Amino acid sequence: MKTRQLNRPLPTALTSNGHRLDASARRLGRLTPVPDAERHDPPALRARLARDGFLYLPGFFARTTIEDFRRHYFATLAETGLTRAGSDPLQGLAASAGELDRGRLRSLLFRQIVPGREYEALCRHPDLIAFFRRLLSTGDVHLHRRKIIRHVGPGESGIGTATQAHYDLVYLREGTDQVVSSWIPLGDCPIARGPLVYLEGSHYRVMADEAAGRLRRPAASITADLPALAKEYDSRWLVTDFAAGDLMVHSAHVIHASLDNQDPAGQIRLSTDIRYQAASDPIDTRWQNHWHDRDGL
Numbered sequence: 628m629k630t631r632q633l634n635r636p637l638p639t640a641l642t643s644n645g646h647r648l649d650a651s652a653r654r655l656g657r658l659t660p661v662p663d664a665e666r667h668d669p670p671a672l673r674a675r676l677a678r679d680g681f682l683y684l685p686g687f688f689a690r691t692t693i694e695d696f697r698r699h700y701f702a703t704l705a706e707t708g709l710t711r712a713g714s715d716p717l718q719g720l721a722a723s724a725g726e727l728d729r730g731r732l733r734s735l736l737f738r739q740i741v742p743g744r745e746y747e748a749l750c751r752h753p754d755l756i757a758f759f760r761r762l763l764s765t766g767d768v769h770l771h772r773r774k775i776i777r778h779v780g781p782g783e784s785g786i787g788t789a790t791q792a793h794y795d796l797v798y799l800r801e802g803t804d805q806v807v808s809s810w811i812p813l814g815d816c817p818i819a820r821g822p823l824v825y826l827e828g829s830h831y832r833v834m835a836d837e838a839a840g841r842l843r844r845p846a847a848s849i850t851a852d853l854p855a856l857a858k859e860y861d862s863r864w865l866v867t868d869f870a871a872g873d874l875m876v877h878s879a880h881v882i883h884a885s886l887d888n889q890d891p892a893g894q895i896r897l898s899t900d901i902r903y904q905a906a907s908d909p910i911d912t913r914w915q916n917h918w919h920d921r922d923g924l
Contacts, residue, residue, distance in 0.1 A: 637866065638818055642887045643789045644851040648864060654857045656827065658683045658867040669761040676762070676807075680830035680881030683867070687874035688752065688811075694871055696749050697814045697897055700776070703740055707732040709778075710895070719814060719895040721780040733920075741776065742917050749811075750774055750901050755874075759807070759903040762876070767906040771806075773914040773924065774901045776813075779821055781890045789821060790885040791848035792856050794833050798846045798924060799879060799902070802911030804837075806904040810875040810883075813897040817868040820896045821888035823875060826856065827863045829882035837880070846924070853884055 637657060639650040648655060660683045665671040676682055694717055701709070701716035708726035710719060740746060750770060759768045779788060795808050816822045850856055857864055866886070869875075877883060888896045904910070913924055 640889075641818065641866070642889070643824075643853045643884055644786050644791060644887070645784055646852050646854055648886075649854045649857065652863075653861075654854070654863050656863040656865050658825065658865045660685050667761075669764065672762055673764075676876065676878060680828075681825055681875060681877040681883075684874040684876065685870065686872050687758075688754065688872045690870075690872045692749070692752065692872070693811070693813055696745060697871070699745050700740060700778075700813065700897060701895075703735055704732055707735065711893075717814075719778075719897060721893050721895050736776070737917075737919050741774070741919075746774070746776070746899075750899070755809070755903075762807070763805075763903070763905045765905040765907065768903050769906040769910060771902040771904075771911070771914040772916055773918045773922070774899060775918050776897070776899045779885075779888045779896045781820075781888045781893050781895070783888060786851050789851075789887050790823070790883075791851045792826070792853055792882055792884040793848040794829070794880050794882050795877075795902075796833075796837070796879040799911045799914065800846075801909075801913060803904055803908035804879050805908055806879050806902050806911075808877050808879070808900055808902050810877070810900045811898060812869040812871065812873055813899060814871050814894075815869070816896055816898065817890075818866055818886065819888075820890040820894060821886040822866070822869050822896070823883055823885050823898070824853075824864045824866045825877070826860060826882040826884075827865050829860055829862060830878055830880040832860065833880040833882065849882065856882070 637655055641648045672682060698717045701719050707728045708722050709732060711722050714720045760766060796804055799806055810823050853864060
C-alpha cells in the first residue's frame with residue numbers, strides 16, 4: 628500500500644456548495660485511518676465505528692478493481708460528451724461546457740450502468756461481503772439495491788452540486804438504524820477533487836436528539852453551509868486525500884457532506900455510496916429498487 632502524506636498541511640481554500648470552510652485547527656482536521664492491527668479484528672472495528680462514526684480503510688480494494696470500473700463508466704458515457712473527446716476514459720477528463728447530451732447520459736446511466744453487471748459485481752465484491760459479515764457479526768448480509776453513483780466535474784458550483792450535510796437515517800427510516808453505508812471513491816480523489824468529509828463526533832448529538840424525538844425530520848439535508856454547521860456543533864470537518872482502492876464505512880447517524888471539485892487537472896470526481904445491513908434486521912423496502920434520480924428518495 629502506498630504511503631500517504633498524512634502530516635502535510637491541509638489546504639486552506641476548501642469550499643462546499645460555494646461556502647468556504649474555516650481552515651483553523653478548531654474547524655478542520657484529517658481523517659485517521661484504521662490501524663493495520665485492527666483491520667481484521669471485528670470487535671475493534673465495531674468499537675471504532677461506535678466511537679468515531681466511521682471507518683477509513685485505505686487500500687481495501689485492489690487498485691485495478693476500482694480503475695476497471697472507472698474506465699467502464701466513462702467509456703460507456705463517452706458518446707454523451709461528458710469527457711474530453713479522444714481522452715483515456717480512466718482519466719475522466721471533463722469536456723468543455725455545452726457539449727453534454729444530458730438525455731443520452733441519463734439513458735445510459737439509468738438503463739445500462741446502474742443495473743449493469745459490472746456495477747453489481749463491484750458492489751458485491753467478495754472482500755466487501757466478507758468484511759460486512761465480520762463487522763455486522765452475521766452470516767447473512769443484505770445489500771440495498773438502491774445504489775448511488777455520483778460524478779461531479781471540476782468547477783461545477785451552486786447549491787446542490789456538492790453533497791449537502793446530512794446523516795443517512797433520515798432517508799432510511801423504514802428499516803433498521805444499524806444500516807451501514809460505504810462510500811467508495813471510484814478513482815483517486817484528492818482533497819481538491821471534492822471527496823466526502825465528516826463532522827467529527829456529530830453522531831453522538833444526532834443519536835441523542837433522535838432518542839429524544841427532536842430530529843424526526845423529513846428526508847432532507849441539514850444545510851449546505853458546512854462552516855456554519857461546524858461552528859454550531861463546535862466541531863471539525865475531517866478530510867483526507869483518497870486513492871483508488873480506499874473504502875469509507877460510516878454509521879447512519881454521523882453527519883457528512885462533500886467538497887466542491889476544484890481539481891486543477893480537470894478530472895471528474897466519481898464515487899458510489901452503497902448500504903449493507905444484517906439480513907435479519909428490518910429492511911427499508913423503498914430502497915430495494917435500482918437507483919434513479921427521480922425516484923423520490
